[in-house]
Amino acid sequence: MASKLMHVVQYSSYGKGAANLQHAEIPIPTPKKGEVLVKVEAVGINPIDYKIQGGFLRPFVPKKFPHVPGSDIAGEVVELGYGVTKFKKGDKIVAMLGSATGGGLAEYAVAKEEMTVIKPYEVSAVECAGLGTPALTAYQCLITAGVRLDKTGPPMNVLVTAASGGVGHYAVQLAKLGNTFVTATCGARNAAFVRSLGADEILDYKTPEGQALISPSGRKYDAVIHCSTGMSWSTFNNVLSLRGKVVDITPSPSALATFAMKKLSCSKKQLIPLLVSSKAEDLQFLVKLMKEKKLRTVVDSRYHLSKAEDAWAKCIEGHAVGKIIVVA
Known part of the structure; x- marks a missing residue:
């Protein structure tokens, strides 16, 4: 799979908002030790994503250009890295990639096993992709x-x-x-x-x-x-x-x-x-609340990956009610 290409949305410099996003074809990544390769079904767009693009954490984040943003994903495990024991191919999951790492605005993304949890079948990928951050x-x-x-x-x-x-x-x-x-x-x-x-x-x-x-x-x-x-x-x-x-x-x-x-x-x-700490047990708790219908994601709008720049622009506007979701 690593030799094949996937569609991504990325940027190669700071600033310029949605106009600076580029659609590209890059190799599908190979999961390393303790990682899983996920076929992305949905990714949540967060204000921190466009703030990083604007230079909020410059020069430390992104670590390199071009950068594929997006950190909160839901999808299906398609490949296991060495030593992964919690998941198997075909598992539906929710994962946090980390805003600094990114990688979510893509057809495939690599997630760390310790920041990935099983998605209940009762809850959709779109709803779960909103959770994360x-x-x-x-x-x-x-x-x-x-x-x-x-x-x-x-x-x-x-x-x-x-x-x-x-x-x-x-x-x-x-x-x-x-x-x-x-x-x-x-x-x-x-x-x-x-x-x-x-x-x-x-x-x-x-x-x-x-x-x-x-x-x-x-x-x-x-x-x-x-x-x-x-x-x-x-x-x-x-x-x-x-x-x-x-x-x-x-x-x-x-x-x-x-x-x-x-x-x-x-x-x-x-x-x-508040300095948010990414904890799998917290993500697991929130997913459980969703399964029990004690918590819900309200979706403001959803966009296909091919129109990710429109989702980006909507987030920058700052008037979304609930979550903006991109689906692959």
Whole structure:
């Protein structure tokens, strides 16, 4: 198989967005020790993908050009590398390739055995390809904030910002598995959608109350899952409970400075920048929730690999409701 060619979407330099994506034919990779070769059926597009293209982690990522982006995939195992014991040819799987490594926008991709899990037949490849980075981010945010997803924890008021987006729409659903009251921010046109995910009350981010994050019911927040940008600490400080935590998935330099200051001053209120760690056990847990119909991927739009640049442009626009998926 390694001698055959596959279709990929790649870029050869930083910048220029969707216009810089190129369709190419390259050799199908050969899985190394501890790796599996996957026939890709679906791949989720994430904001980190276009941010890397824009030079967000320059000059460290990508490691080389041309680079095939895409890290969250679902598909079928077609070849095993040396030493692989968890999988066999024909297994339907979900895998995280890592944003720095990429490789997902292709007909075939190589995945590490330790970051690959079996896909239940009850859940589609499209739904599972959405999980990976955003669902893990939402899950780890909630755990960091102290929310227990089995309802064994104390009652908590949780705020999810940008609740209709990729991370946000998972965060609302996961938060409701805990003993929580969830307030969610979104635009007025997405209010019904976010409520359908389980949110108890909605804040329109365009209103004065929404910009100030003031709960319609007057609650103070024990945890904020911050999936948006451009909020100052003073805004959070006014709406947090005595020991409230803000978990920030895209911390700015000022947010990092606030984090350090709060640590040094031993403040009861905290701002915590989240560094997502790719854990197969977390991915397995999320896939299990999907199988049990306790979690769902809402698909904003899907595009064929031949139109991947359109999916890329849609992601850059920033108004997707749920996930953007590319199918091979």
